[in-house]
Amino acid sequence: MADKAILYDATKCMACRGCQVACKQWNELKAVVTTNRGTYENPPDLSWDTWIKMEFREVGNNGNLRWIFTRRACMHCTDAACVTVCPTGALYYHDLGFVAYDKGKCSGCGYCVEACPFDVPRSGTGAITGIRTMNKCTFCPDRISNDLEPACVKTCPPGALEYGDRDELLAKANARVAELGGNATLYGQNELGGLHVLYVLDDTPAVYGLPADPQVPAVATAWQDVLQPLGWGVAGLAAMGLGLNYVIARRKIKIESEGK
Amino acid sequence: MTTAKGKAKSTPISYALFGAPPAPGEEQIERYSRPVRILHWVNAVAWIVLFITGFFFFVPQFGAPAAGGVSGLLHRIAAVLMVGWAVLYFFGSPKAALRGIGEAFKWGADDLKWLQAAPAYYMLGEEEKMPPQDHMNTGQKLWWLFVIGAGSLMIITGALMWFFKGIISADAFMWSAFFHDVGFIALLSFALLHVYLSAFHPKMRGVFWSMWRGTVSARYAESHHKKWYDKIKKG
Numbered sequence: 001m002a003d004k005a006i007l008y009d010a011t012k013c014m015a016c017r018g019c020q021v022a023c024k025q026w027n028e029l030k031a032v033v034t035t036n037r038g039t040y041e042n043p044p045d046l047s048w049d050t051w052i053k054m055e056f057r058e059v060g061n062n063g064n065l066r067w068i069f070t071r072r073a074c075m076h077c078t079d080a081a082c083v084t085v086c087p088t089g090a091l092y093y094h095d096l097g098f099v100a101y102d103k104g105k106c107s108g109c110g111y112c113v114e115a116c117p118f119d120v121p122r123s124g125t126g127a128i129t130g131i132r133t134m135n136k137c138t139f140c141p142d143r144i145s146n147d148l149e150p151a152c153v154k155t156c157p158p159g160a161l162e163y164g165d166r167d168e169l170l171a172k173a174n175a176r177v178a179e180l181g182g183n184a185t186l187y188g189q190n191e192l193g194g195l196h197v198l199y200v201l202d203d204t205p206a207v208y209g210l211p212a213d214p215q216v217p218a219v220a221t222a223w224q225d226v227l228q229p230l231g232w233g234v235a236g237l238a239a240m241g242l243g244l245n246y247v248i249a250r251r252k253i254k255i256e257s258e259g260k
Numbered sequence: 261m262t263t264a265k266g267k268a269k270s271t272p273i274s275y276a277l278f279g280a281p282p283a284p285g286e287e288q289i290e291r292y293s294r295p296v297r298i299l300h301w302v303n304a305v306a307w308i309v310l311f312i313t314g315f316f317f318f319v320p321q322f323g324a325p326a327a328g329g330v331s332g333l334l335h336r337i338a339a340v341l342m343v344g345w346a347v348l349y350f351f352g353s354p355k356a357a358l359r360g361i362g363e364a365f366k367w368g369a370d371d372l373k374w375l376q377a378a379p380a381y382y383m384l385g386e387e388e389k390m391p392p393q394d395h396m397n398t399g400q401k402l403w404w405l406f407v408i409g410a411g412s413l414m415i416i417t418g419a420l421m422w423f424f425k426g427i428i429s430a431d432a433f434m435w436s437a438f439f440h441d442v443g444f445i446a447l448l449s450f451a452l453l454h455v456y457l458s459a460f461h462p463k464m465r466g467v468f469w470s471m472w473r474g475t476v477s478a479r480y481a482e483s484h485h486k487k488w489y490d491k492i493k494k495g
């Protein structure tokens with residue numbers, strides 16, 4: 001099946017935060033009371049029940065001020081660090097390419113929270129018991145499997161968010177970047193094997209607070225791909241060695257005691 | 261725990277599994293006090309729980325039972341039991357605890373001789389070159405050193421992941437998980453060796469009972485721990 005994606009065009013976004021509301025409403029996530037921090041950006045961070053939020057940035061530009069917006073939510077990587085480290089398979093790659101998760105399988109270990117290069121997954125409460133399941137954007141699988149757009153896309157008034165086949169959106173995004181010219185960038189085409197949220201930016205990724213070269217942390221790969229097979233090998237050798245010792249020693253010691 | 265009734269009941273299976281304990285008529289010497297034995301078995305049970313619940317986290321193919329977080333909770337309970345009991349034991353009898361820990365660090369010429377002679381002894385049963393040993397033999401000292409080292413590694417990395425998540429950097433957290441897994445592999449391998457050498461090696465049949473009943477036969481003490489035996493005989 002062709003991969004699906006969400007295209008976010010930052011140049012069309014007006015930061016109404018309708019996507020934040022639609023996400024909470026569709027996914028029945030609790031809203032929380034926050035305090036005014038002197039910015040329209042609210043709530044202050046992603047959380048267990050806030051899967052998407054708009055970030056507001058004020059950037060100086062030759063004496064002028066640019067007010068720019070970034071969509072902050074799961075990027076649905078093709079090579080996702082969270083899927084690599086998840087011990088229970090709660091996080092997995094959906095047939096349509098995005099990173100789905102089965103909350104019933106989550107153990108609450110929180111490895112994904114630490115491994116994500118975009119700092120997206122959030123643990124619930126329960127730090128002492130360790131029972132604190134993770135939450136993040138699900139890509140609305142219940143909607144898209146019924147031929148509906150994700151809730152955030154559906155609600156977006158200026159059409160800054162689009163949902164569709166990843167290939168088609170890529171072509172569209174590239175055309176848009178060419179049209180914008182200058183420093184305009186397409187983000188998400190190749191990062192981490194290709195993201196399933198694509199960004200049309202009017203400047204470099206850094207200006208929008210996006211990592212220029214996100215990576216799966218080396219330690220996460222080392223512990224899954226090196227330590228695991230090594231562990232089987234070492235424990236297997238130990239067990240075999242002991243078995244071999246038992247066979248030899250028993251024979252020798254038997255012969256010895258019979259000789260006496 | 262050594263009532264006549266209990267013995268009669270447990271005779272066939274446990275003797276077949278662990279070897280026969282010293283005959284009732286034989287002279288016995290106390291090797292492990294009751295608090296030490298309880299400490300050992302609390303540790304053993306906690307370790308098995310930690311191992312199984314940790315295994316679910318370490319190997320994704322066996323990760324299904326970890327879902328919902330119950331195994332993670334059990335892992336924490338067992339960790340608290342293991343560390344807590346050791347701390348209680350330490351403050352209950354600090355002198356004995358320090359003496360016990362100190363045994364691991366007392367090394368001499370006989371330990372080097374033991375290391376040279378051990379392969380032939382454990383593979384072929386050749387006893388001639390084995391030097392006299394104290395209450396702990398060199399192998400036990402090595403195991404003890406390993407337990408102290410690997411145990412500390414597990415406690416430190418475990419505590420970092422449990423109590424300092426979100427406080428330490430993501431890299432520090434993941435390296436903690438990495439070294440927790442390294443410790444897991446090492447502890448598993450050496451625990452197999454420990455169980456084998458203290459219960460199942462052909463030369464060690466029956467040794468298991470010293471940690472269960474607390475005593476060994478004088479005959480065993482003299483042949484395996486000559487220095488210790490002589491000290492006791494002197495009084």
